[in-house]
Amino acid sequence: MKLYFMPGACSLAPHIALREAGLQFRLIKVDYKSRRTEEGDDFRRINPKGYVPALELKEGQLLTEVPVILQYIDMIRPDACLLPDAALERLKALEWLNYIATEVHKSFSPLFRPKTPEAFLSPGRAHLSLRLNVIERHLQQHRYLTGPAFSLTDAYLFTVCRWLDDQKLSIADWPALQRHSDDVARRQAVRDALAREGLAD
Incomplete structure (x- = not known):
């Protein structure tokens, strides 16, 4: 491959x-x-x-x-065992994959474009922050997105969270998300x- x-x-x-x-x-x-x-x-x-x-x-x-x-x-x-086997748990994992793709990842798009007017950047960051707040609340109760075990949903979340600093956002504003990223970063x-x-x- x-x-x-x-x-x-x-x-x-x-x-x-x-x-x-x-x-x-x-x-x-x-x-x-x-x-x-x-x-x-x-x-x-x-x-x-x-x-x-x-x-x-x-x-x-x-x-x-x-x-x-x-x-x-x-x-x-x-x-x-990179995604849950049980039907409902697997669907929840796919729900997170879709949420990250359509709500979080996509929210970065206008922020990445060099021609995006400054007047649109602040609302864009606010929009992204709201999407991250949903994940923050979930991670306050769970080690990983799908529960106690790492899954590929966490790899995707870790990836997009690495972009925050470039957009004048600090992951430290989301303590559970910070803990999650630090945890994932330690994996070999x-x-x-x-x-x-x-x-x-």
Whole structure:
């Protein structure tokens, strides 16, 4: 398998997942500005959407979108217990994956755009903060998003929370979220993924 990534982007979540699952894979870096891979290929020919992550399977098929790739990794390594098995608990995990993707991750989008007017940035941060407040309240009662055990939902949450400092927001304003991120950061797979992407402290 090949994972196309940009350092620190949302592709960090499936990168962590692949390591947690103990799977063999190749990492291929994509340049943000040129959209060319480190091998010189036009990434848009590989993934017409033009953004990471993209996971190329052994058979040549391509999977995109973080929640889909995370579920695929869990599907091929069920013994790694990366998502809950029980039906209701699994649905709750998928609920969190969708919430992070559509409410948290998406809320960063206007903040990342260099041409977003300053007048829109403050309301954008406020909107994002409201979404994080929901997670904060949940984590005040639970170690991880799905309960006492780490799951791939936590890898995705950890990934997006790394962007807070760049948006003039401090994770310290959400103590339970801070504790969660610190906890996830201590996992060996996470440390290895960060080091490989050049993001280790």
